[in-house]
Amino acid sequence: MHANWKTWVHVTKLDPDKRLPKGAVEEIATSGTDxxxxxxxxxxxxxxxHELLDLVSAYGLPLVVEPASPDCAIFDKGVDHLFVxxxxxxxxxxxxxxKHYAWLRQASSIDWEMVVPEAYIVLNPNSAVGRVTGADCSLSAGDVAAFAEVADRYFKFPIVYIEYSGTYGDPAIVQAAAGAVEHATLYYGGGIRSAEQAAEMGRYADTIVVGNAVYEEGIDVLRATVRAVQ
Ligand SMILES: CC(C)=CCC/C(C)=C/CC/C(C)=C/CC/C(C)=C/COP(=O)(O)OP(=O)(O)O
Ligand SMILES: O=P(O)(O)OC[C@@H](O)CO
Ligand SMILES: [Mg+2]
Structure with missing residues (x-):
């Protein structure tokens, strides 16, 4: 499968557990997000x-599923990539x-061309992902840089993801991760709600992710975050 994902600078994260008002999907899909x-x-x-994929698949934008469990690893329905x-x-x-081992034990077949492994560094202890995974979020910039470097240079993950889901992070931490990563694409996600924040994290990350703001702020804020990094 093509690796066009390496050129994305702005990704919008949609949550299948949340509802969007009518018309919102079209506005999001045409916002300029990659x-x-x-x-x-x-x-x-x-x-x-599946319901959300049915809503979004008509717009021709690349579609990524990022499963939190093996049962959500799906390869059909217009999905382009599985970021695991x-x-x-x-x-x-x-x-x-x-979970990956359990996935392979039960899966009938896996289309590895679609799979892109992500090295998450989870930094908001109050986020769902922080609580569920028991991540140690009290890390210094040096700690984060070391995790980022081991993910990039040793494990050779194609993506290193600095995850502050729900809260805006420390730009100095993202800068430290950027300095440590040589080959991987650096993702930043968490609490971006303005063009200024998008631009600030976009200085260090290759790709920024906007999630909650789509539901809590609306389309103008999403568009502003796109313009700030493109
Ligand atoms: C092996 C397979 C196919 C799956 C397991 C994948 C793993 C190990 C996931 C662990 C980390 C995780 C749960 C990632 C999910 C993606 C993510 C960080 C979503 C953001 O979550 P939150 O925003 O904290 O949660 P809510 O939006 O549900 O509150
Ligand atoms: O929802 P927000 O806080 O924008 O975070 C985006 C994403 O990194 C969550 O996994
Ligand atoms: Mg979320």
Whole structure:
């Protein structure tokens, strides 16, 4: 499969567990965002994932599913890529490799051309992903840089993802991660609600992700974050 995803600078993350007002999907799809990522930690099922895919697949934007569990790893319904996380900063091996092992034990077939592994560094302890994975979020810039470098240079993850889901992060931490990563594409996500924040994190990250703002702020804020990085 093509690796066009490496050129994306702005990704919009949609949560199958949340509702969008009528017309919102079209506005999002035509906002200039490079791709739609369908993802959430809590209450994502094959059913609500399929419903959301049916809503978004008409617009021709690249579609990524980012499964939080093996049952949400789907390869059909117009999905272009499966971005599969592993959490670097947890001591609970389930979220590093355990779920992945379980996935391969039960899957009938996996289209590896579609799979892009992501090294998550989870930094908001109050987010669903922080709580569920038991991530150690009290990391210094040096700690984050070390995790980012080991993910990039040793494990050779194609994506390193600085995840502050729900809260705006520390730009100095993202800068440290950027300095440590040589080959991987650096993602930043968390709390972006303005052009200024998008531009600030976009200085260090290759790709920024906007999620909650789509539901809580609306289309003008999403468009402003797109313009800030494109
Ligand atoms: C092996 C397979 C196919 C799946 C397992 C993948 C793993 C290890 C996931 C662990 C990390 C995780 C749960 C990622 C989900 C993506 C993510 C970070 C979504 C954002 O979640 P939040 O915004 O915190 O959650 P809500 O939006 O549900 O509140
Ligand atoms: O929802 P927000 O806070 O924008 O975070 C985006 C994304 O990184 C969540 O996984
Ligand atoms: Mg979320």
């Amino acid at each position: 791709a739609l990522m369908l993802s959430g930690t809590l209450n994502v099922t094959r059913e609500n994932l 996380p592993s959490v670097m900063n947890t001591n609970d091996v389930r979220w590093v490799v355990g």
